[in-house]
Amino acid sequence: MTFGAIEAWWWPFVFILVAGWIATDIWRFAGVFLGERISEDSDLLVLVRCVATALVAAVIANLIVFPGGALATTPLALRIGAAIAGFAAYLATGKKMIVGIATGEAVLLAGLLLF
Amino acid sequence: MPGLILMAAFVGFAGLARDAGLTLVQTVFMTGIVWALPAKVVLVGSILAGNTLPAAAFAVSLSSVRLMPMVVALVPEMRVPTTRKWVLYLLSHFVAVTSWVLAMEKFQHVPRKMRTTFYAGLGSTLVLTNMAVVAIVFTMAGRLPATISAALFLLTPMYFLTSLWGSARERAGHVAMAAGLLLGPVFHLLTPEFDLLGAGLSGGIMAYVFHRIVRRRGT
Numbered sequence: 632m633t634f635g636a637i638e639a640w641w642w643p644f645v646f647i648l649v650a651g652w653i654a655t656d657i658w659r660f661a662g663v664f665l666g667e668r669i670s671e672d673s674d675l676l677v678l679v680r681c682v683a684t685a686l687v688a689a690v691i692a693n694l695i696v697f698p699g700g701a702l703a704t705t706p707l708a709l710r711i712g713a714a715i716a717g718f719a720a721y722l723a724t725g726k727k728m729i730v731g732i733a734t735g736e737a738v739l740l741a742g743l744l745l746f
Numbered sequence: 747m748p749g750l751i752l753m754a755a756f757v758g759f760a761g762l763a764r765d766a767g768l769t770l771v772q773t774v775f776m777t778g779i780v781w782a783l784p785a786k787v788v789l790v791g792s793i794l795a796g797n798t799l800p801a802a803a804f805a806v807s808l809s810s811v812r813l814m815p816m817v818v819a820l821v822p823e824m825r826v827p828t829t830r831k832w833v834l835y836l837l838s839h840f841v842a843v844t845s846w847v848l849a850m851e852k853f854q855h856v857p858r859k860m861r862t863t864f865y866a867g868l869g870s871t872l873v874l875t876n877m878a879v880v881a882i883v884f885t886m887a888g889r890l891p892a893t894i895s896a897a898l899f900l901l902t903p904m905y906f907l908t909s910l911w912g913s914a915r916e917r918a919g920h921v922a923m924a925a926g927l928l929l930g931p932v933f934h935l936l937t938p939e940f941d942l943l944g945a946g947l948s949g950g951i952m953a954y955v956f957h958r959i960v961r962r963r964g965t
Contacts, residue, residue, distance in 0.1 A: 632800070634793040643772050650802035651780040651789045655810040659838040662817025667834065671822040677957055680915060681922040682950030683815040687843055687910055688926025689933070689945035690784065690812075694903040696931040699787075700758050701892045702899035713900065714907060721908045728908045732751075735904040736897055743893050 705743060713738040749872060751905040752844045754898045755783060756876045760883035762787065766794045770884045777880045778873055782842040784942075785810045812942050815950075816846050823853050824861035833862055840869025847906060850913040918957035925949030 634646050669676050695710050702710065717735025724730045756777070763773040768790070780786050788809045792802035817838050825834065849865055856864045914920050929945035937944055 632798040633796050634802075635796075643768075644775060646793075646799055646802070647772065647776050647779065647789070650792065650799055650806055651776055651785065654803045654806040655780050655782055655785045655813065656839060657807070658810045658812075658814040659817050659841055660835055662814040662841070663821055663831075663834045663838045665814070666818040666821025667825065667831070669818065669822055676819065676822060677916065677918060678950065678954040679815050680819045681918055681953040681957070682946050683812075683819045683846075684910065684914065684919050684922040685926030685929070685949030685953065686812045686815065686942055686946030687847065687906065688923040688949070689930030689942050690843060691903045691906045691910065692927040692930035693934050693941065694906075695900075697934060698899055700761075700899050701895035704892070705896055710900070714903065717904050718907055718911075721911070726908075726912055728905070728912070731908040732901065732904045735907075736900060739900050740893065740897055743896065 705739070706746075709739060709742040709746075713742065749844075749875060751901045752872060753876060753879045755902045756879045757883050758895075758899060759783060759786060759790075760880045763790050763880075764884055766790045768793070770881060773884055774877050774881050777877045780806075781839065781873055782810060782813060808939060809942070812946060813841055815946070816843075817841050820846060820849060820865075824849075824858075824865055826859055829862060837862060837865050837869060840865065840873060843906065845869050845872055847909045847913055850915075851909055916957065917960065918953045921956045922950055922953035925952050 634643060636642070669679070695714050696707065698705075698710065713735045716738045717731045717733075720734035721728060721731025759777075760773060763776070763786075768776075776786055776789065780789065785806050789802060789806050792805050797805070820841065821834055821838075824837075845865070845868055848868060849861075852864070853861055910923055911920065914923065926945055926949040929949045930941065933944040933948075934941040
């Protein structure tokens with residue numbers, strides 16, 4: 632029952648549907664089911680929002696600390712330094728996203744070209 | 747702008763899928779039907795590893811549990827008493843990090859009644875654009891220089907880092923973000939299978955406890 636197990640043209644699509652679509656959308660649908668039952672100013676929603684925010688933050692941190700592709704070959708300290716510099720620039724300029732992103736990229740590129 | 751950054755991330759995904767031996771049609775189909783990027787990376791990884799269907803479904807499922815609290819947080823903000831249920835179920839398919847962060851950030855400027863329409867436009871634009879991006883990149887041979895693609899890969903976390911901070915509803919959101927940033931890599935080393943769930947649950951609960959303590963002091 633692997634991806635290449637059945638030669639028919641439709642098998643990879645069944646594989647993607649079951650292992651990709653169902654496995655993913657079942658959680659989104661569960662989220663709608665639960666979300667419909669929570670009022671917007673309930674305390675439980677603050678908790679859910681905190682968990683969702685911490686989850687997304689964990690995704691971000693892992694993209695920086697354990698990256699894929701070409702970023703994986705750059706020094707860890709440089710990636711973290713670039714992210715911190717970019718975030719500091721974002722806060723310092725009154726939450727200007729573009730300044731933050733540009734600063735982070737500039738630090739990374741400068742680091743890669745200098746060392 | 748966020749759309750452009752997401753497109754850069756999908757450039758990387760198209761390369762990964764092509765290297766894994768998937769066809770163009772399969773990759774574009776997967777982009778539209780699964781949508782969340784981490785789920786797709788896990789799915790392609792399972793295909794590469796030659797895993798069976800149940801094993802692949804289980805691995806993808808683990809990476810997608812995280813979408814549930816995100817949807818739960820989003821739904822009460824775009825629902826009005828007349829909203830039809832199927833509309834919410836349909837729209838939930840568009841939930842992934844980029845559209846979620848964008849919606850949480852922009853909803854305050856969108857009238858409540860227009861929020862489902864707003865999210866439908868946002869979500870479908872992102873999905874369709876990136877299906878096109880994947881198709882284009884897939885057919886283009888050749889690769890970018892290492893320095894350029896390293897810079898591209900940094901765009902996604904930099905964008906999320908700044909926009910997630912701006913999307914926080916209360917101080918606890920900032921606490922949750924800081925906790926998640928620190929705990930994500932820690933949990934990745936401790937329990938790679940459950941890194942996001944572990945970091946999200948523990949970081950989120952810590953931030954919630956902070957929220958309760960601050961509110962008690964305030965009253």
